[in-house]
Amino acid sequence: MAGMTREQAQAQAKRRQEITNRLKEVLIERLMLPLEPDEIAEDSPLFGSGLGLDSVDALEIVVVVESNFGVSIADDDMQAFRSINTVVDFIEAKQEEMEG
Incomplete structure (x- = not known):
């Protein structure tokens, strides 16, 4: 956030x-998860011991991100899909590329 005004930083947050x-x-x-949004920690793993998602769920996440956030996902982008935070980082970066 270096070089941003307070308003820009607040808008970004x-x-x-x-x-x-x-x-x-x-x-x-x-994914029909039996959870509320506030029950999902942003840094919990999406796969394995975190939310327990699997490879079929991974494909669904790709569809969700592409259709809801207007970004394209290449095969080598999948490493970004470790947690909610990493997916949000990916979405923000892709949207900035498209705007910039």
Whole structure:
């Protein structure tokens, strides 16, 4: 956030929170997770011991991200899909590329 005004930093933080909330809501809905958005920690692993998602769920996450956030995901982008935070980082970076 270096070089940003306070307003820009606040706007960026608000946008990140909106992306995070929307991502959680859509994942819960599409993957039929028995959770509320606030029960999903942003840094918990999506796969394995975290939310326990599998490779089929990974494909669904790709569809969710592409259709809800307007970004394209290449095969080598999948390493970004470790947690909610890493997915949000990916979405923000892709959206900035598209805007820039």
